[in-house]
Amino acid sequence: MDLEPTDEQLALAAGLARLCADRVTPEARRAAMALPGAVDRDLWRALGDIGAFALIVPADRDGLGLGLAEATLVFEELGRAAVPGPVVGTFLAAGLPLGSVAGAAMAGEAVVGLVPEGRPALVEHRAALDALLVVGPSGVVLAPRPEGGDGPLDRPLDPLTPVDVVPELPPGEPVGGLDLAARLRRDAGLLSAAIQVGLAGAAVAMATEHAGSRTQFGRAIGSFQALKHLLADAQVAVEVARSAVQAAAVAVDEGGKDADRAAHAARIVASGAADRATRTCIQVHGGMGFTWDLDAHLFLKRTLVLDAGIASPDDAIDALAALL
Amino acid sequence: MRLKETPAEQAFRAELRAWLDATLAGLPDPPPFEDWAAKRAYDTGWQRRLHDAGYAGISWPKEYGGRGATPSEELIFLEESERAGAPYVGCNFVSTLHAGPTIAAEGTPEQRARYLPPILRGDNVWCQGFSEPEAGSDLASLRTRAVRDGDHYVVTGQKIWTSHAQVADYCELLARTDPDAPKHRGITWMIMPMDSPRIEVRPMRTLTGESEFSEMFLDEVRIPVGNVVGAENDGWRVAMVTFGFERGTAFVSELLGSMRLLADLVDIARKTPLGAGTAWDDASIRRPLTVVGAELEAEWALTKRNVSRAARHGNAGVGGSVFKLAYHETRERMGEVALRLLGRARLAFDDPTGLSARHLDHVGQTLYALSLSIAAGTAQIQRNIVGERLLGLPKDPYRSAPADRKKPAAGADLYGGR
Numbered sequence: 001m002d003l004e005p006t007d008e009q010l011a012l013a014a015g016l017a018r019l020c021a022d023r024v025t026p027e028a029r030r031a032a033m034a035l036p037g038a039v040d041r042d043l044w045r046a047l048g049d050i051g052a053f054a055l056i057v058p059a060d061r062d063g064l065g066l067g068l069a070e071a072t073l074v075f076e077e078l079g080r081a082a083v084p085g086p087v088v089g090t091f092l093a094a095g096l097p098l099g100s101v102a103g104a105a106m107a108g109e110a111v112v113g114l115v116p117e118g119r120p121a122l123v124e125h126r127a128a129l130d131a132l133l134v135v136g137p138s139g140v141v142l143a144p145r146p147e148g149g150d151g152p153l154d155r156p157l158d159p160l161t162p163v164d165v166v167p168e169l170p171p172g173e174p175v176g177g178l179d180l181a182a183r184l185r186r187d188a189g190l191l192s193a194a195i196q197v198g199l200a201g202a203a204v205a206m207a208t209e210h211a212g213s214r215t216q217f218g219r220a221i222g223s224f225q226a227l228k229h230l231l232a233d234a235q236v237a238v239e240v241a242r243s244a245v246q247a248a249a250v251a252v253d254e255g256g257k258d259a260d261r262a263a264h265a266a267r268i269v270a271s272g273a274a275d276r277a278t279r280t281c282i283q284v285h286g287g288m289g290f291t292w293d294l295d296a297h298l299f300l301k302r303t304l305v306l307d308a309g310i311a312s313p314d315d316a317i318d319a320l321a322a323l324l
Numbered sequence: 325m326r327l328k329e330t331p332a333e334q335a336f337r338a339e340l341r342a343w344l345d346a347t348l349a350g351l352p353d354p355p356p357f358e359d360w361a362a363k364r365a366y367d368t369g370w371q372r373r374l375h376d377a378g379y380a381g382i383s384w385p386k387e388y389g390g391r392g393a394t395p396s397e398e399l400i401f402l403e404e405s406e407r408a409g410a411p412y413v414g415c416n417f418v419s420t421l422h423a424g425p426t427i428a429a430e431g432t433p434e435q436r437a438r439y440l441p442p443i444l445r446g447d448n449v450w451c452q453g454f455s456e457p458e459a460g461s462d463l464a465s466l467r468t469r470a471v472r473d474g475d476h477y478v479v480t481g482q483k484i485w486t487s488h489a490q491v492a493d494y495c496e497l498l499a500r501t502d503p504d505a506p507k508h509r510g511i512t513w514m515i516m517p518m519d520s521p522r523i524e525v526r527p528m529r530t531l532t533g534e535s536e537f538s539e540m541f542l543d544e545v546r547i548p549v550g551n552v553v554g555a556e557n558d559g560w561r562v563a564m565v566t567f568g569f570e571r572g573t574a575f576v577s578e579l580l581g582s583m584r585l586l587a588d589l590v591d592i593a594r595k596t597p598l599g600a601g602t603a604w605d606d607a608s609i610r611r612p613l614t615v616v617g618a619e620l621e622a623e624w625a626l627t628k629r630n631v632s633r634a635a636r637h638g639n640a641g642v643g644g645s646v647f648k649l650a651y652h653e654t655r656e657r658m659g660e661v662a663l664r665l666l667g668r669a670r671l672a673f674d675d676p677t678g679l680s681a682r683h684l685d686h687v688g689q690t691l692y693a694l695s696l697s698i699a700a701g702t703a704q705i706q707r708n709i710v711g712e713r714l715l716g717l718p719k720d721p722y723r724s725a726p727a728d729r730k731k732p733a734a735g736a737d738l739y740g741g742r
Contacts (some may be wrong), residue, residue: 001333001396003325003625003632069325208715223718228711229704235715236649240622247625250325265621268614321614324590 003247005073013073019050020081026295032084033159037128039085039111047087048108052078053094057106063094067253068187072194072245079198082298084160086125088191088309089114089133092184096175098142101131114188116310119168124305126164127152133184134169135310140180143172158301186263189311190252193245193270196303200238200270200277203299207231207284227284234280237273244269261323267316274303327628329396336393337400343377344408354411358534364449364491367414371446380444381420383571388428388436389444395571395635399628402576406584412577415488419443419450423496425569426513430554430562439494439515451492453483453516453540454563461705463498464507464560468542470499470514476546477501477514482539485699489525489538492518497547502557513559515551516542531691533673572630572640575647579627582655583620584682585689589613589662592679596665603665612661619654623647642714645706652696652703659690 005013023043032038047053055071057063064070071091078087093112094105104110110130115123117136123129129145146169152162208231211222221227248262256262278300282289289296307313329337352369355362374380383398384390393401413420424443427435442448459466468481479499486495495516502510516523522543527535554562590613593604603609630643663670666686669677673688680686697703711717 001327001329001399001628001632002635003327003629004636005325009325204715208717211717219721220718222711223720225704225708225720228717228720229707231715231717232707232710233649235710236646239643239646240619240626240650243626243629244618244622246325247327247628250327254326254328256327262621262625265618266625268618269622272615317611317614317618320618321610324587324614324617 003243003250005246009070009073012070013077015050016052016074016077017080019046020077020083024081024083029082029084029160029295029298035128037085037111037125038160038162039125039128041111041128043083044085044090044111045108047083048106052087053091053108054106055091056095057102061106062103063106068190068249069246069253072190072249075191075194076198076201076242076245079195079200079302080202082160082199082202082295082302085128086111086113087195088188091191092187093131093133093142096133096142098131098175101142104130114184114310115169117169121146121166121169123164123166123169124161126166127162132169132172133175134172135181135184138181139177140175140184141172142175143170146170158298158305160298160302161305185311185315186252186260188309189267189316190245190248190263192306192309192311193241193266194249196270196274196306197238197242197245199299199303200234200241200274203274203277203281203296204231204234204238206296206299207234207281211284221284230280230283234273234277237269237276241266241270241273261320264316264320264323267311268313268320271303271307271313274299274306278303329400333396333400336397337404340379340401340404341408343379344404344410347373347377348408348410351411360488360491360535364415364488367411367416368446368449370411370414371416371420371444375445380446381424383569383573384425384428384444388440390428395573395631398571398573399576399631402573403580406577406580415449415491416443416446418452418487418492418496419448419494421569421574422452422566423450423494423515426496426562426566427515427553429565429569430513434550435515435553448493449488449491450494450496451486451489451518453486453495453497455485456482457484457539461702464511466498466500466511468497468499469503470501470512470547472501472549473546475549477512477549479516479542479545479547481542483542484528484537484539486525486538486540487536489518489540490527494518495540498559498563501559505557508560510557511559511563512556513553513562514547515553516545516547520545520547531694532688568639570640570644571634572627572632572643572647573634574644575651576627579620579623579651582651582658583624585662585684585686586613586617586620586658588680588682588684589658589665589686590617591681593665596679609661609665612657616654616658616661619650619657623651623654626650642709645701645709646714648696648701649703649706649710652693655693655696659693662686662690 032040051064052074054063055066059065090105090112094102096102101110105112111128113129113132115134117134123146132143134141134143146166149164149166152164156163211227212220214221244266248266251259251262281296285296288294355366381390382393382401386392427439456466470477470479495518497514497516498511500510501512522545524541526539528537529535593609594602596603598606626647630640634640669679670687674685
């Protein structure tokens with residue numbers, strides 16, 4: 001047993017962190033709001049080039065042949081930068097037998113969405129999509145981009161996650177049945193959890209920075225235990241969630257018998273951690289945290305978006321309850 | 325990263341499991357509640373069995389008679405012991421996990437030869453004389469005075485939270501030898517034989533009805549100068565050395581015990597009729613219990629990460645503080661659901677209506693959980709540690725600290741800087 005990341009794993013995460021630091025600045029995030037579907041295609045290709053979508057694709061299909069352990073480290077970095085776009089859908093599509101769509105997703109040439117079946121359906125990033133994975137109770141379907149709606153809603157919850165109401169999802173090709181749907185839910189849950197660990201970490205870091213520099217009553221507000229303890233509790237939640245996500249990813253990679261249990265637990269705990277940390281970030285920033293002037297709101301909104309994906313924490317609670 | 329065990333770890337686990345199975349079958353019944361002499365005999369008897377089988381001092385260096393196990397092997401040892409239902413460390417806690425390792429690291433060759441073998445054999449029980457009524461979280465403000473008189477110190481003061489004092493042979497004692505020095509620099513770590521004259525031990529009854537802890541009154545107790553471990557006035561550093569031994573394993577038995585409690589609560593919920601179904605069908609019971617299960621699972625992952633870190637870097641950093649803060653909250657939530665589930669069965673300890681197929685005391689455990697945010701560093705102190713050492717937030721100006729404590733790098737985390 002050894003849950004310390006290897007040097008290779010740390011280097012992989014550091015590479016993603018550098019790419020995100022260069023490309024996903026607060027200004028770039030704001031600029032992305034104006035792009036179709038809020039997806040920066042150049043960034044998408046850069047993510048493809050660095051291998052972010054190829055991690056679990058087998059080497060004989062030109063992928064990196066790695067596992068979810070590496071993927072969760074990478075997705076934590078994507079979360080830390082609040083990278084806009086359907087990263088989970090594109091990543092999972094690259095690993096499925098989808099022919100040219102998979103190859104294009106792996107290269108960052110295709111943007112693939114991931115939604116639960118529904119009528120009407122709410123579809124994130126619709127205008128940017130090249131394809132859409134639809135996960136229903138009985139299986140998984142690969143559909144083309146939905147067309148013909150009224151366009152994105154004026155007031156999406158997360159300004160970086162545009163949403164369209166699609167009265168009827170277009171028919172698509174079946175990709176797999178119940179087993180695949182369950183696997184995608186578990187893996188999407190774990191990847192969403194990894195993003196949430198990153199979001200939560202970024203929120204605590206941003207708030208810690210502020211608490212160390214902002215002064216009131218003649219001293220840095222971070223020296224007041226009332227704020228210090230809020231931040232400590234948030235960081236504790238981050239550390240616990242990060243441990244759970246990494247251990248679950250390793251368990252899935254190793255095919256351990258408790259892998260599902262660990263993955264559901266990680267989903268539940270990471271959601272809670274991101275909720276706590278992003279709210280704490282807003283509280284520590286006071287009134288400014290409640291505005292669009294700072295990015296604190298983006299962290300909270302993204303985590304709320306992630307919790308509404310194909311693998312919600314409530315689903316994970318029900319799934320875990322069945323295993324207890 | 326891997327969860328799989330090495331062949332050596334698998335072999336260690338298999339051998340230990342076989343030994344536990346064979347040995348536990350021949351164990352006497354656990355001692356009656358509050359019979360401390362019987363508890364001492366039971367716990368030290370177990371220590372003797374561990375010793376004879378080569379499992380005593382699992383984490384101690386081999387040169388001092390320990391097994392020299394890796395942090396991973398220590399984790400396996402604790403995991404297998406808990407799963408097999410082996411006795412807890414109990415009365416041997418201070419001797420095997422605090423005083424012994426401290427003497428091994430800081431004692432003289434004579435002190436090691438004299439005190440370590442009896443600890444490993446289970447011949448001696450130790451207690452801890454650190455906290456005082458006026459020195460809790462601010463331990464370094466302790467007032468118990470040790471005045472030199474020839475080749476003895478004459479020690480006077482009051483200690484509190486002294487576990488197993490009524491059955492201990494020795495006490496690891498912190499006393500002030502230089503009242504004029506800054507508070508962290510005038511303290512000495514010494515060994516006090518508990519059969520010394522002028523020691524009075526008064527057991528205290530805690531919330532759960534037990535009297536594991538005592539107050540201890542020292543009235544001019546004479547302690548030989550040769551009993552000092554480390555140098556005079558260097559006791560604060562010696563005491564901190566003990567904490568450096570923490571390899572992420574301190575709460576393994578606790579956590580696995582909580583997993584057992586949770587499984588039992590799920591079992592009780594499934595068997596408790598409610599409406600047309602059972603309490604488990606009620607989402608207001610099932611869901612919070614499941615979230616507690618998820619948190620325990622996550623804290624088990626954190627434990628493995630702390631142990632991995634300790635294996636790589638020598639200690640678990642502030643991982644212990646992180647664990648404690650997460651874990652006590654989980655146990656509080658578990659207790660809330662447990663009491664709702666028990667209903668009127670909460671009116672007495674020890675499961676009066678026989679709900680628990682495993683005979684677990686959920687009332688006692690719920691109350692016990694209140695101590696988890698107090699003992700061994702309150703939650704408030706732990707939050708200061710996490711805020712200041714992990715996040716690098718500025719210190720509270722009203723709190724003084726040793727001048728030589730290093731300021732952490734901002735943003736440093738458990739992995740050392742991401």
